[in-house]
Amino acid sequence: MRCLELSGPAPAMASYRYATLDDLDMNSREVVEDVEFSEVVPAVSAMRTSNKIREIVENLTSSKTSNEEGKEVISLSIGDPTTYGNLAVSEQARRAVADAVMSGLANGYAPSTGLKTAREAVAKYYTDPKKDLHVEPEDVILTSGCSHALQMTVTALVDPSRNQNILLPRPGFPLYQTIAEHVGVEIREYPLDPDRDWEVDLDALDDLIDSKTAAVLINNPSNPCGSVYSETHLEKIASICRKRRVPIIADEIYNGFCFTGLDSPWMGSLRVKTPIISVGGISKKYLVPGWRLGWLVIHDVGNALKKVRMGLERLATLIVGPNSIVQTALPKILADVDEPWFQGVIGTLEDNANFVYERLKSIPGIKAVRPQGSMFMLVNVREVNPDDLIFARDCFDRQRIIVLPGTVFGVPGYVRITFSAPRHVLMEACDRLKEYCEETISGETHGTGMDFSECSSLGSPAIVSS
The missing domain is CATH 3.40.640.10 (Type I PLP-dependent aspartate aminotransferase-like (Major domain))
Known part of the structure; x- marks a missing residue:
């Protein structure tokens, strides 16, 4: 092994030679082997970096299986139009x-x-x-x-x-x-x-x-x-x-x-x-x-x-x-890529938005703001549960629906719903959401398992909502 060694009286006069292992104090090798590393401290900029949506969704990844009632997970969380395959690339x-x-x-x-x-x-x-x-x-x-x-x-x-x-x-x-x-x-x-x-x-x-x-x-x-x-x-x-x-x-x-x-x-x-x-x-x-x-x-x-x-x-x-x-x-x-193709995509999203909005109007305790575009809507859920983190957690635990709590977006008391999924998926999601809201308002609650406290950027629901 050779190490590049710098020598000379000043940088302007510096010359270089390669040092070999023969130049090193081999006794120091034993000392180095006895040294244990203390914990390495990461950069502050790295530790203050937190993607709230990713933390919540990835926290649920290991739970994406049927529950005891045979309900498959329905994700209305991520703004990825490819999730269900119903919107095809041109x-x-x-x-x-x-x-x-x-x-x-x-x-x-x-x-x-x-x-x-x-x-x-x-x-x-x-x-x-x-x-x-x-x-x-x-x-x-x-x-x-x-x-x-x-x-x-x-x-x-x-x-x-x-x-x-x-x-x-x-x-x-x-x-x-x-x-x-x-x-x-x-x-x-x-x-x-x-x-x-x-x-x-x-x-x-x-x-x-x-x-x-x-x-x-x-x-x-x-x-x-x-x-x-x-x-x-x-x-x-x-x-x-x-x-x-x-x-x-x-x-x-x-x-x-x-x-x-x-x-x-x-x-x-x-x-x-x-x-x-x-x-x-x-x-x-x-x-x-x-x-x-x-x-x-x-x-x-x-x-x-x-x-x-x-x-x-x-x-x-x-x-x-x-x-x-x-x-x-x-x-x-x-x-x-022609405009008719894109307008077809927009038409599908608008039909889905209208369908979900009308279905949500019939669900007790929640109020949606009709979307004008994109693929999202915010839904006020305060009458069902003033804590949107608990609302989202319970939706998953009890109905296997993933929605994102409004706290993630700076608006507690709301959840965000993505409506790019196929119509039959949205229909099933609305049915489950209605069942959840009716049960919650009537006091028929169930145990919960998912804990948002594992999401470091949010903390526990009780802390965030206080």
Whole structure:
């Protein structure tokens, strides 16, 4: 064995030689063998990182078997449209990836910010001259899914060393909090109003912004609320951010998931021009979350994001670029997957949303907010059980239904339901949910087994709800 040894009077005059085992004190070897390692302390940033949804769902994984009554588990928890196989990936998307594999041209590293052809395709996808929205390939960075785009954007915009804060929606997707906590920045939550279809409380938003606010995150269409903001409402949000000189992070992964009579534009196309970084990807619209390809698009105003753009390009080098096969296929996916196919998917989701909403209206003790888009709805369960964690736990223990407690999203007393499952699954789920609510209200309770205290980010139900 040889060890590189540095010698010399000063770095400028340094010379190198290889040290051999003969140079080492072999007696020290015995001493080293007697030393025991103390526990290694992990980095603080790692230990404060917690994905609440994953913790809850994975906590249930070992229990996904029939219970004593023969009930199979019905999961209405994860926003993965592929879970039940009823929503099929388009033939054009599958063929595009197959062609990329067979070409033999997509096996190497791509540029860290993405293939030029893929960035051009995303720029074209966003550009809309009628709305004065022009995106150049240089404004696009390809990422390993939309979650990676969010992580990069928050990291580039919000600096904990300057005691900066970020404004997040409440209720909101918990990954936003996960990322902000990992970065180590202060989180401020602006409320959404359930009585106004979960619109942003604009006065509260304005009041929360101060000189240390580095970004406001807007999610539209919304996960978990299922809301779709009008252009007018988005303009009001953008006006506040422009007045307060705060850039916007626009999570638009569900763009286009709007039900009949509703539409919501890209925030970059608004008349009020505010610096915006939009994040998106192919996971939801094209039903391929496992393909792990997303992007961020920089809508700059007056070159205000010039240095942030440089920071994002440097952050992109950390993973040396996303999947080169899917990047190669992306131009064909965005160009060839036709709108009728997507509208068929939206039609199915809207039919499912209406079906579940109407069924829930007949269940005592709960109140749903009718979704306007996406694949989620929030359901108020306080009259059945004011503790949503216990409600979700009991639903699983007694009826083998997995729903996510609203506490995960910052809205205690609610649960989130995903309605992308096949109709017969949703029908069975609603039947079980009705049985559970009726039994609970009448006092016919059963023993429970699942314990959310195993989820480190939530603690025990009693502690969280207090």
